[in-house]
Amino acid sequence: MQDTDVSLPRKSTEELGIAAKNVIGFLDGLKAHHIELHSFMLLRHGHVAVEGWWSPYAPELPHMLFSLSKSFTSTAIGMAVHEGLLTLDDPVISYFPDDLPAEVSSNLAAMQIRHLLMMGTGHDKDTMDALHEAEDGNWVRAFLNEPVDHEPGTHFLYNTGATYMLSAILQKATGQNLLEFLHGRLFEPLGIRNPTWETCPRGIHTGGFGLNVKTEDIAKFGQLYLQKGVWQGKRLIEESWIEEATEKQISNGDGGDSDWAQGYGYQFWRCRHGVYRGDGAFGQFCIVLPQYDAVIAMTAGTNDLQEVLNCVWEHLLDSFLPRPAEADEWSEDLKKRLHELQLEAPKFASESELEAQISGRVYALEDNETRIDRLRVEFEQDRALLTIDDFHGSHELSLGREHWLTSSSRLLNRQEGQFASSFTWKTPQTLLLTLRGIETPFCLTLEMQYEDENTLDFRQGINVSFSSSEGDSVRGIALLE
Known part of the structure; x- marks a missing residue:
């Protein structure tokens, strides 16, 4: 029975050594770039320091995570590995003997669970279109029938169909779907209430998208990873898995100023500044900053994800102080700003004779x-x-x-x-x-x-x-x- 407090503990920015002036700069930076955030939580030392929702969005509402769901799916695979239910070396085709193409190519035969995790399946294009177009609703068969152009593990391609296959494999190996498997192992201990997850036509959770939880649930998930898998004194995830999942497993570009070219782990992105993250389309973020003992959770409606991260690096990295700070006028201004966050309803003229x-x-x-x-x-x-x-x-x-x-x-x-x-x-x-x-x-x-x-x-x-x-x-x- 879950006996965990549902809410994360709170402390002031001063107590946690966070410069309120920099957080205000972050909010101003988002506004200057016309970025629509829906929620924002900043944690340090295991406590919430800053939180805000742009009304009409609210703390009690879940939010679609899109591809941030992938990091939760990866977590389920890591738990299954350490329970001996499967291994990363398992061939993908070994789980679906009835759904294989007439001829299994050498690249498909070589594809392992680890290649699904690292987005190194060998495909040249995301398989999701083929999955959605499967007339019989058999997404597994559609995935296995797609050509595998490269040797698995040698070629990065962001492939949401690969994460779906992780969900399908987990269900085959454990007899439980993702929500059932994670309920007692992750959601219940963290106090994540009533998560929902979309399914494919055959009832398998989509894995790579479709999870809906609250912003504070995202923050808890990030804090669990920051704490190397331990929650309130109990180990939920093996530390070795967290290290492996969040370090670079495959190259996805040449680095530079892009946070989509710093390397990819097991359904986690490497970032600049020694940071890693899970993220989803239109600005759903779980950012873990180990060197600052901090976590950032955000939901949004924006196409400019890189600019969101740029604002984090520009304003928030310098907000972390080595010790508690004194309250100042910025502290009160930040509280006021957070309280007044809103997305106003459009206003032109309230009436028309028509x-x-x-x-x-x-x-x-x-x-x-x-x-x-x-x-x-x-x-x-x-x-x-x-x-x-x-x-x-x-x-x-x-x-x-x-x-x-x-x-x-x-x-x-x-x-x-x-x-x-x-x-x-x-x-x-x-x-x-x-x-x-x-x-x-x-x-x-x-x-x-x-x-x-x-x-x-x-x-x-x-x-x-x-x-x-x-x-x-x-x-x-x-x-x-």
Whole structure:
């Protein structure tokens, strides 16, 4: 039975020897580079020194980790190795005799678990597209049927499909999926409550993405690694595994100023300044700084991950002092800044005479990339109700008039999640809706320009994406009531 305190202990920046002025510089640096952070926690000597959430994001909400999930998957493999359930030398094909191609190439035959961990499988392209396109939903078979162009261990390629295979192997070797395996070994001891993880069509956790936990859970995970696998006096991970997983196992570039070219471990990135990290798309970070006895956890919605790290190196490395500090005006200023962090709802004009004519009307849209068929906005005094019909069904969201209102929906990722949403009038004929998935990096904008009450031009945008961030304008026609 887990008896661990759920929350990490807290101390002031002064007690932990952190210069508040530098932390303010970090916050200012992010703002200057237009980087949208959602949460930030800075730990030193096992205590939280700085923490902040940009409202409407909040400490109690989980956040999508994307590829930061990979570091948790690696941890599960390390635990299984030390329990004797598998070895890093095990051939990948030995776990899936029924899913092998008709001809097994020498490179595929040579691929071991360690090669999956170090992103040295020998592939020339990420296998995830092939996995997603598998008509039978058998991602394992799709992976094993992809050509392996290089000798495993000789060629780095960031390959999310490789991490999925780690998840599939763990499930084969242990009879438990990732969440089940990590529950008593990691999540329960650390007090990580209610983690969720996406699965493939056959029910295997995706491994390389799909984990959802809170920011403080990310911080706990980093602190466990900083403490070489010991948590409240109990060893959870072997120290030798942590050293092996976080040191350079394969070259991924020529170094220089890029933190994506400093070497790669077992689902951990090496960084400049003797630092290592787990990270995920759009700014999800777990950064471990051993020489400073510090951990940084962040969630965000940005495409500029390198600039986030640049701000860490530029401002926070010099914030660590050799001894406790005296409180000063910067300390009080930092507390105030952290308390006031927010992402404001857009504000142009709160009302338009057009509202009365369009309220409650259903507009049918032309075929479009968003696959939205119909939408409807019903206005009230200080709020509105948005209804969207798309290929997955009907979704309703409450919107505040130039302020955030929270509601739940399956609009993003088809899983129930919290949204903070608002509306404003950019012009008397142009309505702007802003929908923040506050458990995700994503913020959708829906812009509707009305020619009259019967016709509109609709455009959807998104703050971060793996593809284009804004779609083409499409026509919408009011349906007869």
